[in-house]
Amino acid sequence: MSATTAQGKAFDRKLFGRVFAFTQPYRVTFWTTFALTILLAGLGVVRPLLMGDMIDDYALTGDAKGLWFISMIIVALLVIETVVQFYQAYWTAWLGQAVTFDLRQKLYEHIIGFKLRYFDRTPIGTLVTRVISDIETIDDIFSQGLLMIMGDILKLVVVVIVMFVVNWKLALLSMIPIPLLLWSTSIFKNSIQKSFQDVRTQVARLNTFVQEHIQGMHIVQLFGREGQEFAKFKAINREHRKAHIRSVFAYSVFFPVVDILSAIALGFLVWWGVHDVLEGFATLGDVFAYILFINMLFRPIRQLADRFNVLQMGMVGSERVFRILDTEAKLDEDGNASTADVRGDIRFNGLWFAYVDEEYVLKNISFEAKAGQMIALVGATGSGKSSVINVLSRAYDHQKGSVQLDGKDIREYRLSELRRSISVVLQDVFLFSDTIHNNITLNDPSITREQVIQAARDVGAHDFIVKLPKGYDTEVGERGGILSTGQRQLLAFIRAAVHKPRVLVLDEATSSVDSLSEQLIQQATEKLTKGRTSVVIAHRLSTVQYADRILVLDKGVIIEQGNHQELLAQEGAYKKLYDLQFR
Numbered sequence: 001m002s003a004t005t006a007q008g009k010a011f012d013r014k015l016f017g018r019v020f021a022f023t024q025p026y027r028v029t030f031w032t033t034f035a036l037t038i039l040l041a042g043l044g045v046v047r048p049l050l051m052g053d054m055i056d057d058y059a060l061t062g063d064a065k066g067l068w069f070i071s072m073i074i075v076a077l078l079v080i081e082t083v084v085q086f087y088q089a090y091w092t093a094w095l096g097q098a099v100t101f102d103l104r105q106k107l108y109e110h111i112i113g114f115k116l117r118y119f120d121r122t123p124i125g126t127l128v129t130r131v132i133s134d135i136e137t138i139d140d141i142f143s144q145g146l147l148m149i150m151g152d153i154l155k156l157v158v159v160v161i162v163m164f165v166v167n168w169k170l171a172l173l174s175m176i177p178i179p180l181l182l183w184s185t186s187i188f189k190n191s192i193q194k195s196f197q198d199v200r201t202q203v204a205r206l207n208t209f210v211q212e213h214i215q216g217m218h219i220v221q222l223f224g225r226e227g228q229e230f231a232k233f234k235a236i237n238r239e240h241r242k243a244h245i246r247s248v249f250a251y252s253v254f255f256p257v258v259d260i261l262s263a264i265a266l267g268f269l270v271w272w273g274v275h276d277v278l279e280g281f282a283t284l285g286d287v288f289a290y291i292l293f294i295n296m297l298f299r300p301i302r303q304l305a306d307r308f309n310v311l312q313m314g315m316v317g318s319e320r321v322f323r324i325l326d327t328e329a330k331l332d333e334d335g336n337a338s339t340a341d342v343r344g345d346i347r348f349n350g351l352w353f354a355y356v357d358e359e360y361v362l363k364n365i366s367f368e369a370k371a372g373q374m375i376a377l378v379g380a381t382g383s384g385k386s387s388v389i390n391v392l393s394r395a396y397d398h399q400k401g402s403v404q405l406d407g408k409d410i411r412e413y414r415l416s417e418l419r420r421s422i423s424v425v426l427q428d429v430f431l432f433s434d435t436i437h438n439n440i441t442l443n444d445p446s447i448t449r450e451q452v453i454q455a456a457r458d459v460g461a462h463d464f465i466v467k468l469p470k471g472y473d474t475e476v477g478e479r480g481g482i483l484s485t486g487q488r489q490l491l492a493f494i495r496a497a498v499h500k501p502r503v504l505v506l507d508e509a510t511s512s513v514d515s516l517s518e519q520l521i522q523q524a525t526e527k528l529t530k531g532r533t534s535v536v537i538a539h540r541l542s543t544v545q546y547a548d549r550i551l552v553l554d555k556g557v558i559i560e561q562g563n564h565q566e567l568l569a570q571e572g573a574y575k576k577l578y579d580l581q582f583r
Contacts, residue, residue: 015318016146019138022099029095036088037147041154043081044296045162050074052289060284088151096142103321104135110325116395118327123208130324133203137317144310152300152307159296170290173268174297177261181301184261188254192309195247200316202240209236255302262298269294335412339421342406343371344502344533346392351401353391358399361387363556365401369549374534376544378577379553385537387556389505392535393422405503423501429488431479436465437472440495447498455497459524461490486520493524504528506536541578550574 023030050070058067108131163171213220213229220229273287346369353362362384369375377385390396391403394410403410410418431439440455441447452472456462464487468474476482483491496504506525522543525536538544545564552560552567552574560572567574 019318022102026098029091033091036084037151041158044155045158048289048292052285055288056283056285092147093143096139100135100139124211129204129207134317134320137314140310141314149307152304156300163293167286173272174265174294176268177264181261184257191250196313198243202243205236206240258302265294335414337412339413339417342502345371345406347404349402351398353398361556369533371533373548374529376547376550377537383553384556422503423496423499424505425492425496426507429492431476433478435473451498455494458527459493460520504532504534
């Protein structure tokens with residue numbers, strides 16, 4: 001059953017138990033709110049009884065002093081009920097927000113530990129829906145669901161008992177429409193349940209579509225696909241609207257039906273009650289009290305159907321959230337070795353790697369790089385160059401063979417330390433909607449502004465940064481939109497420099513920049529690679545001619561290796577690539 005189509009149960013005890021576990025730090029608030037819910041159910045039935053007595057014992061007898069006294073009691077009771085209701089509603093909502101705060105943090109912490117393979121297969125819009133919208137439905141379990149349902153049911157039970165104790169005939173008359181009400185409530189509950197589920201499904205579809213297409217808007221516009229993509233959005237949006245309208249229709253039918261049935265019950269009561277008053281079987285105060293009881297009886301029943309659906313949607317949201325929390329998509333982190341004294345020796349030994357099952361993209365890869373050496377990877381697109389660095393940085397785990405750093409398998413190192421020891425400068429630089437300084441340091445407080453400035457000077461980017469409106473405190477916009485491709489690339493070099501890696505990986509660092517930026521990047525590359533192990537991937541062979549060893553890959557296999565001159569002398573694949581670019 002998929003995450004977007006799961007129906008869930010109106011109340012799943014096991015699932016609720018997992019949600020309820022998050023209330024443990026707030027159990028005092030929960031049980032206090034529960035006690036206030038019980039207190040409200042009891043207070044609610046006292047007022048109609050007092051008002052009935054006020055009519056029979058004081059108003060009809062002309063006892064002004066007693067009438068004033070009991071009026072003050074009713075007013076005091078209203079004040080108490082209002083205060084209790086305020087705290088019950090406030091603490092219920094507070095508890096829901098506290099639980100969703102903790103649950104959202106746990107979910108996000110779990111997601112950021114997933115393998116990249118998980119994100120390759122899961123739409124980002126779906127994850128956004130889980131972290132934002134679905135967790136909000138869990139808040140409703142507490143603020144509008146379980147405790148409110150318990151309160152409404154308890155209030156109904158108390159009201160029915162009191163009504164039969166005071167006057168069983170009037171109680172029966174008041175409940176003549178109840179079977180019809182329960183039947184219509186059941187129909188409404190089933191209808192609104194399906195409508196709510198459709199709404200959640202369409203929200204997830206809408207989130208996924210908008211997320212993907214806004215991110216890829218440049219492709220849409222460059223290929224003139226605005227009209228076609230808008231038509232797709234319009235279709236999805238139309239289904240979203242239809243789902244909401246179905247739920248609105250159900251409410252529009254159900255609430256008037258409840259009001260009509262309530263009016264019928266009131267009509268029966270007045271018709272028969274007046275007859276009993278005249279015959280002496282009931283008092284005017286009894287009839288007045290039962291008019292109030294009818295309102296207290298029908299209103300919770302009307303709300304219960306809605307609250308049960310809120311609870312059901314909370315269960316659906318919980319199921320989706322816990323499905324992600326139960327997903328084991330993290331890399332094994334059994335290693336405990338430190339990288340503090342790592343020099344940077346790299347060794348690939350008979351390595352096989354596949355992104356999917358046994359469809360290997362790297363086959364029996366073996367090579368070695370001593371500390372301080374530069375290794376270059378060249379080859380056609382799809383030859384496996386980027387896969388080599390994905391395995392080296394443990395973005396993905398390999399299936400066979402080994403990758404060693406200073407003689408130890410990389411899996412023996414603590415994952416966080418290993419990744420801090422290997423800085424990667426990608427072709428497509430990702431910048432967050434934050435300042436230049438924070439994008440460089442990634443909010444690491446141990447990296448000072450002075451270190452950032454020095455690294456920027458070394459890379460050759462300081463001059464363009466200080467010319468920006470706020471210098472290093474300039475907001476770069478979403479994905480660094482205010483910067484050119486070359487400028488974003490230089491920021492990635494600064495980011496790598498300030499983290500002082502033992503191993504530096506450059507993935508197509510100059511493949512999509514102008515000549516001036518390429519010159520700055522090449523200068524930055526010379527400074528950054530000096531004294532540290534470097535793995536450089538490049539289509540432009542001019543950037544790797546001075547590498548200590550060049551590996552030529554084809555379809556996941558190393559077909560040639562050596563330095564620039566040795567490979568030219570072999571007159572093989574490297575020589576052909578060189579001739580294509582320079583001759």
